[in-house]
Amino acid sequence: xxxxxxxxxxxxxxxxxxxxxxxxxxxxxxxxxxxxxxxxxxxxxxxxxxxxxxxxxxxxxxxxxxxxxxxxxxxxxxxxxxxxxxxxxxxxxxxxxxxxxxxxxxxxxxxxxxxxxxxxxxxxxxxxxxxxxxxxxxxxxxxxxxxxxxxxxxxxxxxxxxxxxxxxxxxxxxxxxxxxxxxxxxxxxxxxxxxxxxxxxxxxxxxxxxxxxxxxxxxxxxxxxxxxxxxx
Amino acid sequence: xxxxxxxxxxxxxxxxxxxxxxxxxxxxxxxxxxxxxxxxxxxxxxxxxxxxxxxxxxxxxxxxxxxxxxxxxxxxxxxxxxxxxxxxxxxxxxxxxxxxxxxxxxxxxxxxxxxxxxxxxxxxxxxxxxxxxxxxxxxxxxxxxxxxxxxxxxxxxxxxxxxxxxxxxxxxxxxxxxxxxxxxxxxxxxxxxxxxxxxxxxxxxxxxxxxxxxxxxxxxxxxxxxxxxxxx
DNA sequence: TCGTGATTCATACGTTCGTTTGAATCATAA
DNA sequence: TTATGATTCAAACGAACGTATGAATCACGA
Numbered sequence: 001x002x003x004x005x006x007x008x009x010x011x012x013x014x015x016x017x018x019x020x021x022x023x024x025x026x027x028x029x030x031x032x033x034x035x036x037x038x039x040x041x042x043x044x045x046x047x048x049x050x051x052x053x054x055x056x057x058x059x060x061x062x063x064x065x066x067x068x069x070x071x072x073x074x075x076x077x078x079x080x081x082x083x084x085x086x087x088x089x090x091x092x093x094x095x096x097x098x099x100x101x102x103x104x105x106x107x108x109x110x111x112x113x114x115x116x117x118x119x120x121x122x123x124x125x126x127x128x129x130x131x132x133x134x135x136x137x138x139x140x141x142x143x144x145x146x147x148x149x150x151x152x153x154x155x156x157x158x159x160x161x162x163x164x165x166x167x168x169x170x171x172x173x174x175x176x177x178x179x180x181x182x183x184x185x186x187x188x189x190x191x192x193x194x195x196x197x198x199x200x201x202x203x204x205x206x207x208x209x210x211x212x213x214x215x216x217x218x219x220x221x222x223x224x225x226x227x228x229x230x231x232x
Numbered sequence: 233x234x235x236x237x238x239x240x241x242x243x244x245x246x247x248x249x250x251x252x253x254x255x256x257x258x259x260x261x262x263x264x265x266x267x268x269x270x271x272x273x274x275x276x277x278x279x280x281x282x283x284x285x286x287x288x289x290x291x292x293x294x295x296x297x298x299x300x301x302x303x304x305x306x307x308x309x310x311x312x313x314x315x316x317x318x319x320x321x322x323x324x325x326x327x328x329x330x331x332x333x334x335x336x337x338x339x340x341x342x343x344x345x346x347x348x349x350x351x352x353x354x355x356x357x358x359x360x361x362x363x364x365x366x367x368x369x370x371x372x373x374x375x376x377x378x379x380x381x382x383x384x385x386x387x388x389x390x391x392x393x394x395x396x397x398x399x400x401x402x403x404x405x406x407x408x409x410x411x412x413x414x415x416x417x418x419x420x421x422x423x424x425x426x427x428x429x430x431x432x433x434x435x436x437x438x439x440x441x442x443x444x445x446x447x448x449x450x451x452x453x454x455x456x457x458x459x460x461x462x463x464x
Numbered sequence: 465t466c467g468t469g470a471t472t473c474a475t476a477c478g479t480t481c482g483t484t485t486g487a488a489t490c491a492t493a494a
Numbered sequence: 495t496t497a498t499g500a501t502t503c504a505a506a507c508g509a510a511c512g513t514a515t516g517a518a519t520c521a522c523g524a
Contacts, residue, residue, distance in 0.1 A: 030510075030511065031511080031513085032510085032511085032512095042512095042513095043513085043514080045513095046513060046514075052513090
């Protein structure tokens, strides 16, 4: 086979798609915008990826494969070092969310653009992307949930799952953040803060997440339903 | 003027739009879906609202006007009762997020459908809806931020703004929740949990938010992995 | 050098989009 | 009852959408 007239046609499409899906969403981005931004022919997407849906999936797979492998690697390493002892919650949270957030500095892996795309996509339950993400995430989630159960034996498992969910939300906003934040505050605090995003954002968010994860358990009002939830 | 052949044409359109925008997003929802679901003529949206954009804005205004007035009312009431004393953080958080979450039970005000729409829209920075939301929110945000500054005089203001942001994210996910959560966990926990959403979700989320808000301040020097976090 | 398969290109297809139009239908006031 | 203005309706508009096609162009092994 003749190898590639222009190696980075695929990559250029993926980069443009990542950027545009982040900015305007999946439905809000047209093939003509993508191929225009990438400076390739309109038919190139269908030739290289088959369809717009497949392109979207490839945009995610390119980043998530690495991310979830890295999360697995970090967790394995920590558990091996700990032996039979449970990990500290701060370790687990850092392994999952810290690994994600540190992608922001890694331009080679999409940087802040991909993180924002991921954050916004998690709240857009379009069927084909949801089932795709569910598959990509299933294994990692299972392992990290198990680690948290072991680290926090006194906290009901349902409570941990909920708090994991809350942590995901806080993290998504922290990422999608700088833009969405402006919605809600006039935001004149430190204009220089766009620079040191991860330097300061990561410890800030970590404190918040751990504070939430380890908060006192809630008191449920009505006695009828306070038998606590069992996890399957 | 002749009064309305069918009073609820407008309302039926707004209800259908709210539901569909929640499920498929703004770009992902067509006029034909909306008018079809609402069982009105295709031209009715343009006749009553002018355009699709104006319809979207009206969908939000219908709910947010009440919500933000209610938030103001609650805050005024609490501050009056407190005199010169600062409010408790838990009061402020409940006034802002509790008031929002309790809308889930109020079918008269959109219930859980509107909350999910709001949650997902906050991560979709489409220009026309962002500037619109910014205006709707500006006044309330200012008041609640001021209340938090006063309640937490030892916490740097920038830190409070960030944590407010994190709380918004956790809340959005908690709302948009049940669907997005399935992305990330297989989630066979209590199928009955869709029923008592607010009964249990509110105290759960409140504990988490307060734990995060009152977490120890982050250490910026080194990556935050030293002493394990103590809860306030 | 030429032939071959991979890639790019211009162009077009059929659909669906948001919006507009002008006539038909309704409710009310005179 | 009739006139009037508000609302509904069926139909159509041009534009933009994702995708498909077949010819042109390229890189490279023989």
